[in-house]
Amino acid sequence: MDIVRHWIGGAEVTGDPGRTAEVFDPATGEVARRVALAGAAEVDRAVAAGAAAFPGWRDTPISRRTRVLFAFRELLDSAADELAEIITAEHGKVVSDARGEVARGLEVVEFACGIGHLLKGGHTENASTGVDVHGTRQPLGPVAVISPFNFPVMVPLWFVPIAIAAGNTVVLKPSEKDPSAALLLARLWQRAGLPDGVFTVLHGDKEAVDGLLDHPDIKAVSFVGSTPVARYVHQRASAAGKRVQALGGAKNHMVVLPDADVDLTADAAINAGFGSAGERCMAISVVVAVGAIADPLVDAIADRARAVRTGDGRRGCDMGPLITAEHRDKVAGYVAAGAEAGARVVVDGRDVQPDADGSGFFLGPTLLDHVTQAMSVYTDEIFGPVLSVVRVETYAEALSLVNGNPYGNGTAIFTNDGGAARRFANEVEVGMVGVNVPIPVPVAYYSFGGWKDSLFGDTHAHGTDGVHFFTRGKVVTSRWPDDGHRGVDLGFPRND
Numbered sequence: 001m002d003i004v005r006h007w008i009g010g011a012e013v014t015g016d017p018g019r020t021a022e023v024f025d026p027a028t029g030e031v032a033r034r035v036a037l038a039g040a041a042e043v044d045r046a047v048a049a050g051a052a053a054f055p056g057w058r059d060t061p062i063s064r065r066t067r068v069l070f071a072f073r074e075l076l077d078s079a080a081d082e083l084a085e086i087i088t089a090e091h092g093k094v095v096s097d098a099r100g101e102v103a104r105g106l107e108v109v110e111f112a113c114g115i116g117h118l119l120k121g122g123h124t125e126n127a128s129t130g131v132d133v134h135g136t137r138q139p140l141g142p143v144a145v146i147s148p149f150n151f152p153v154m155v156p157l158w159f160v161p162i163a164i165a166a167g168n169t170v171v172l173k174p175s176e177k178d179p180s181a182a183l184l185l186a187r188l189w190q191r192a193g194l195p196d197g198v199f200t201v202l203h204g205d206k207e208a209v210d211g212l213l214d215h216p217d218i219k220a221v222s223f224v225g226s227t228p229v230a231r232y233v234h235q236r237a238s239a240a241g242k243r244v245q246a247l248g249g250a251k252n253h254m255v256v257l258p259d260a261d262v263d264l265t266a267d268a269a270i271n272a273g274f275g276s277a278g279e280r281c282m283a284i285s286v287v288v289a290v291g292a293i294a295d296p297l298v299d300a301i302a303d304r305a306r307a308v309r310t311g312d313g314r315r316g317c318d319m320g321p322l323i324t325a326e327h328r329d330k331v332a333g334y335v336a337a338g339a340e341a342g343a344r345v346v347v348d349g350r351d352v353q354p355d356a357d358g359s360g361f362f363l364g365p366t367l368l369d370h371v372t373q374a375m376s377v378y379t380d381e382i383f384g385p386v387l388s389v390v391r392v393e394t395y396a397e398a399l400s401l402v403n404g405n406p407y408g409n410g411t412a413i414f415t416n417d418g419g420a421a422r423r424f425a426n427e428v429e430v431g432m433v434g435v436n437v438p439i440p441v442p443v444a445y446y447s448f449g450g451w452k453d454s455l456f457g458d459t460h461a462h463g464t465d466g467v468h469f470f471t472r473g474k475v476v477t478s479r480w481p482d483d484g485h486r487g488v489d490l491g492f493p494r495n496d
Contacts, residue, residue, distance in 0.1 A: 010196030053197030311355030
């Protein structure tokens with residue numbers, strides 16, 4: 001059986017043959033290949049490759065780095081279909097969704113192509129008599145990127161191009177559940193002219209993650225995953241003296257005011273709730289229906305949910321499987337718990353008949369109505385195709401519901417009232433807000449990140465936040481000696 005290997009020093013590396021894990025095809029339930037799992041030796045080898053490559057890459061002129069970025073952009077664009085097929089085969093999302101993932105990652109590469117402008121410093125001439133001051137931003141060194149299973153291409157591309165463009169070297173630890181896309185990215189970087197060691201792929205589980213978090217030569221860590229693990233990564237890496245951005249989980253609410261367009265809103269709820277089988281940190285999982293719109297909205301969502309075609313993502317279906325059998329069963333357990341707690345199961349995805357061969361990990365679109373804040377389907381991040389409807393009477397109740405939630409990743413409001421939308425955008429305590437936009441993922445030149453328990457660390461992903469995360473500021477104050485500045489003076493320097 002094929003083994004997905006590490007990529008260290010510009011070549012595939014097997015590592016310990018006794019440490020591997022199964023990689024499934026979620027649509028069929030079959031084991032498609034195995035992936036190498038790194039131990040301490042592989043972690044040290046990977047970080048050493050990045051450390052050795054760093055001085056040369058740091059001192060490579062920005063113009064040459066930019067040419068590598070432009071070449072990578074073209075190669076990535078040409079490989080988009082191949083990457084999408086790999087994503088669908090190992091994650092399960094439908095091919096059209098996988099292509100969209102690659103396209104959003106490509107946007108960040110294009111942003112990073114402007115690194116020359118983004119790294120410009122400032123200069124003040126004659127700040128004091130004969131004294132000039134200038135500021136610059138410099139790379140950190142070897143950095144680690146730990147990415148989740150749900151976006152095996154897009155999430156690495158949120159971080160890696162900016163880190164590399166800024167002059168760092170990167171060790172990427174992709175999810176062991178869908179690892180193959182990372183190797184194709186490594187080959188594309190090599191073809192683009194990136195020196196060996198600047199980009200490394202290290203496969204593994206918790207042992208590899210802890211090795212990176214603790215390694216003294218790793219200067220910063222970028223992470224995307226669940227909130228408990230994000231908190232752990234932040235605490236452990238920070239304790240080791242590293243800069244950390246750890247993006248956690250979410251419970252994203254869509255607030256629907258009584259004046260909203262029912263059909264438009266129902267379409268948006270389906271797209272945002274069931275795309276990628278709900279395995280998105282920006283998925284809408286709670287519809288907050290305000291007042292009289294609740295009944296017609298639930299009916300409209302239900303009609304659309306029943307029409308969603310679930311099955312193998314390579315067959316033109318609308319929605320694919322979940323990533324593993326264990327996760328499918330866990331999500332189905334939430335549906336059962338919601339029903340037992342009193343929620344009305346309007347559409348039950350546990351009964352789905354998927355268009356697929358074998359025993360894939362399928363759960364169809366599920367809609368629960370009359371959900372309350374006390375139910376686990378409301379309090380927990382389910383990460384599956386389960387949409388819960390909470391009914392409230394007023395805008396104030398809806399706002400209080402969103403602001404009272406411990407997560408603060410994304411939210412949306414659907415309304416035709418511009419004043420209400422503007423007020424919501426100002427008052428809601430969430431990092432990313434959509435107005436009649438259900439999945440408000442920012443474009444690449446803005447930054448992605450939430451508030452509260454959805455982010456640990458102060459820096460968001462990509463945009464100017466990303467550039468600042470992967471660089472540190474330095475200020476140089478200089479004066480060239482002349483006869484007017486001779487002599488001893490122990491007083492504090494003054495700007496005269």
